[in-house]
Amino acid sequence: MMDNKMIxxxxxENYEDGCAVKGVKFLGRLPYYRxxxxxxxxxxxxxxxxxxxxxxxxxxxxxxxTYTLDEMETVYDDRWNFGEKATIIALKDGGFGEGxxxxxxxxxxxxxxxxxVPTTKDTKELALAA
Amino acid sequence: MAxxxxxxxxxxxxxxxxxxxxxxxxxxxxxxxxxxxxxxxxEQTFWGWPEVGVEDEAIENWHSLIQKYDCTPVSHDFxxxxxxxxxxxxxxxxxxxxxKRDIDFGARLGMKFIRALVSIDPQVxxxxxxxxxxxxxxxxxxxxxxxxxxxxWIVRHAEAYEKSGSDxxxxxxxxxxxxxxxxxxxxxxFLRMGVRQDIADYIEKAYEDRVLSEYVILNVREMGxxxxxxxxxxxxxxxxxxxxxxxxxxxxxxxxxxxxxYQMNEDYVEPSxxxxxxxxxxxxxxxxxxxxxxxEGNRWVEDAMEPDSVEQxxxxxxxxxxxxxxxxxxxxxxxx
Numbered sequence: 001m002m003d004n005k006m007i008x009x010x011x012x013e014n015y016e017d018g019c020a021v022k023g024v025k026f027l028g029r030l031p032y033y034r035x036x037x038x039x040x041x042x043x044x045x046x047x048x049x050x051x052x053x054x055x056x057x058x059x060x061x062x063x064x065x066t067y068t069l070d071e072m073e074t075v076y077d078d079r080w081n082f083g084e085k086a087t088i089i090a091l092k093d094g095g096f097g098e099g100x101x102x103x104x105x106x107x108x109x110x111x112x113x114x115x116x117v118p119t120t121k122d123t124k125e126l127a128l129a130a
Numbered sequence: 131m132a133x134x135x136x137x138x139x140x141x142x143x144x145x146x147x148x149x150x151x152x153x154x155x156x157x158x159x160x161x162x163x164x165x166x167x168x169x170x171x172x173e174q175t176f177w178g179w180p181e182v183g184v185e186d187e188a189i190e191n192w193h194s195l196i197q198k199y200d201c202t203p204v205s206h207d208f209x210x211x212x213x214x215x216x217x218x219x220x221x222x223x224x225x226x227x228x229x230k231r232d233i234d235f236g237a238r239l240g241m242k243f244i245r246a247l248v249s250i251d252p253q254v255x256x257x258x259x260x261x262x263x264x265x266x267x268x269x270x271x272x273x274x275x276x277x278x279x280x281x282x283w284i285v286r287h288a289e290a291y292e293k294s295g296s297d298x299x300x301x302x303x304x305x306x307x308x309x310x311x312x313x314x315x316x317x318x319x320f321l322r323m324g325v326r327q328d329i330a331d332y333i334e335k336a337y338e339d340r341v342l343s344e345y346v347i348l349n350v351r352e353m354g355x356x357x358x359x360x361x362x363x364x365x366x367x368x369x370x371x372x373x374x375x376x377x378x379x380x381x382x383x384x385x386x387x388x389x390x391x392y393q394m395n396e397d398y399v400e401p402s403x404x405x406x407x408x409x410x411x412x413x414x415x416x417x418x419x420x421x422x423x424x425x426e427g428n429r430w431v432e433d434a435m436e437p438d439s440v441e442q443x444x445x446x447x448x449x450x451x452x453x454x455x456x457x458x459x460x461x462x463x464x465x466x
Contacts, residue, residue: 001428001429001432002147002429002432003432003433004432004433005147005148029147033140034171034173034174034209035177037180037211039214039215039216040211040214042216073216076181077181078182079173079177079178079181079182081173081177082146082147082174082177083148083149084177110213110216111213112210112211112214113247113248113249
């Protein structure tokens with residue numbers, strides 16, 4: 001559910017550290033009718049122009065706090081709230097280049113009551129903000 | 131005493147997710163339709179719940195809106211994430227403590243009920259029941275398809291509640307378990323996903339003929355179906371046309387109803403769930419709680435169109451008001 005609303009339109013930007021481009025970031029929402037404690041977000045998959053970003057190069061940021069995906073697995077006091085726009089960062093020195101990119105964004109969730117582990121994906125063409 | 135109308139704010143999820151409706155919009159819309167009972171999923175409506183907690187200010191806002199629109203808090207639906215820790219189940223005592231926090235949260239919101247998901251171990255609820263009694267809250271397990279009132283798991287819950295002697299334990303049936311026809315919005319979505327028309331027609335007909343799901347799945351495979359075609363057939367594993375009258379044995383413990391629906395047509399009919407029969411059974415059983423609208427068609431149409439949750443809820447409320455013998459037709463006062 002909410003598959004096509006996971007990636008927020010118009011949100012792709014370069015991710016900069018100091019004055020160097022270190023990758024891209026965009027706003028992402030959890031494809032679910034409620035929020036989820038971060039320890040239950042099993043995986044966040046990002047691909048830019050068909051190129052899978054390694055798990056260790058993905059960062060998740062909400063309300064000013066930044067987590068690696070491995071860190072999130074033991075975070076029991078923070079959430080990705082319902083409809084909340086988190087910043088998803090894909091690290092790559094020098095970034096992914098100017099122009100329009102195909103952004104693929106997948107989330108795998110561990111949901112206690114479901115007899116399966118859902119992965120939901122969204123793909124959008126986003127123009128990199130100047 | 132009469133059956134009352136309410137709305138689970140779950141119904142408006144497509145709008146609230148995108149920030150197109152806020153809590154006041156949800157409560158005002160429901161109240162205008164005469165659906166004064168308000169049910170929520172705590173962690174959908176209140177950011178922060180349960181891991182971070184909720185500020186008193188948000189709770190005060192809730193109460194002032196409930197008062198402003200003359201509504202009644204009905205149920206806080208809680209989740210209990212017993213798989214919070216990767217690779218190990220949350221221990222029993224911690225689960226009970228978690229339910230107690232949801233009892234407290236329900237009490238802060240003025241709820242009479244909190245909803246438990248059906249997969250929760252009955253003993254967890256039994257052990258939380260004395261605390262619920264103290265707080266004047268009932269814990270209701272949601273009986274939801276593919277489970278039903280004759281399933282051994284539900285029977286086990288019922289036996290545990292009887293043995294406990296607590297009247298703080300009960301049931302919240304979801305009307306989706308009485309799925310008498312294959313929902314047209316499901317079929318349309320599977321067709322959009324590429325299921326062949328003849329296979330989709332076959333599955334719809336097999337559902338109508340009450341054919342066992344496993345036979346249907348095999349037949350679809352033999353017809354050359356794969357991927358979404360198998361997915362469509364597999365919905366029959368999780369849904370069936372159970373009988374509304376099976377609720378009658380459990381009436382003393384049924385305190386809230388999820389008025390699940392997948393689509394309300396312009397003629398105010400839900401084509402797959404027999405609400406006339408359902409309301410008649412509830413009246414026969416002397417039910418005097420709320421039926422809360424629970425629109426779940428959103429996820430079946432969102433790939434093709436923007437769901438109009440408010441219009442869907444309005445139509446269901448018109449249907450319910452008619453079935454309940456109300457003389458006034460529910461109507462929105464403001465453009466949504």
